[in-house]
Amino acid sequence: MIDGKSESFLRQGKPMAEWRNRSLVVKERFQDWDIFHKSVVLFFVLIFSAALARGVFVVEGGTYLVTEERIVSFDAEQIYPWIAESENRARWQAQVTEFLKFSGTDYELGSTRRAYYRRDGEEWFAFEQTNEIEANRKYKTVQQDDVQFEARSLEVTIEPMGNCSSKVVMTEVIFPNQYSDRYWAFLDKGAKSERLKVSLAALDRWLNTADLKCSPN
CATH class of the missing domain: 3.30.530.20 (START domain)
Structure with missing residues (x-):
């Protein structure tokens, strides 16, 4: 027999498990990308980070x-x-x-x-x-x-x-x-x-x- 508390815990755990599975799928797909695609993603990440950092710097000093x-x-x-x-x-x-x-x-x-x-x-x-x-x-x-x-x-x-x-x-x-x-x-x-x-x-x-x-x- 599964009491109410156990059933509630299982219900809460199911979405977490689904989210974790999706994260693993995304991670595996990214690992399958070749070096070129990874480099493109990294380039845009760096550009965004630099723009954000400069925005903070300009607010603070400039x-x-x-x-x-x-x-x-x-x-x-x-x-x-x-x-x-x-x-x-x-x-x-x-x-x-x-x-x-x-x-x-x-x-x-x-x-x-x-x-x-x-x-x-x-x-x-x-x-x-x-x-x-x-x-x-x-x-x-x-x-x-x-x-x-x-x-x-x-x-x-x-x-x-x-x-x-x-x-x-x-x-x-x-x-x-x-x-x-x-x-x-x-x-x-x-x-x-x-x-x-x-x-x-x-x-x-x-x-x-x-x-x-x-x-x-």
Whole structure:
């Protein structure tokens, strides 16, 4: 005789057994696939996992960094005015046409200004503030750009390499305001990096055409 409890247990166990049998059938079928079909499935699994991981990363952060460097034939003391002074920066920083001062001097921490940009016929401006200064070594600003819908920081450091030789490093950290822009930001990273390369090359040209004297020993 089967009591009520035993009968109920058997009824509950039957669906579990059917589900387990189906799982085994699916597993056996997958094992029968050749390497090509397994590779295709694995490829799509990896793509989906990467997309999901990037989606989580973008929600949590979404900033991306570009950096470029160039060695120039001048001392840090000769280069720094070209890094810190607004008039000089507008000459070599790519896509920047002018800086309009709001408060403070170029060498003052917390000074503010408006940065005017031009790219592909489009013109706009962003609000900029100097938030880190180290004489003849580092100059860092932060910008809020409500036209390009992003916030960014730009840091330029000068590393002495010897007499009449210095390494100039530009580092830009960008945070697009819109989620979609943050998600696809990696597609535009090459253009951002190229802009820094162009800037450093222009800085080198201006330093060489300016009336700067540096005689290596």
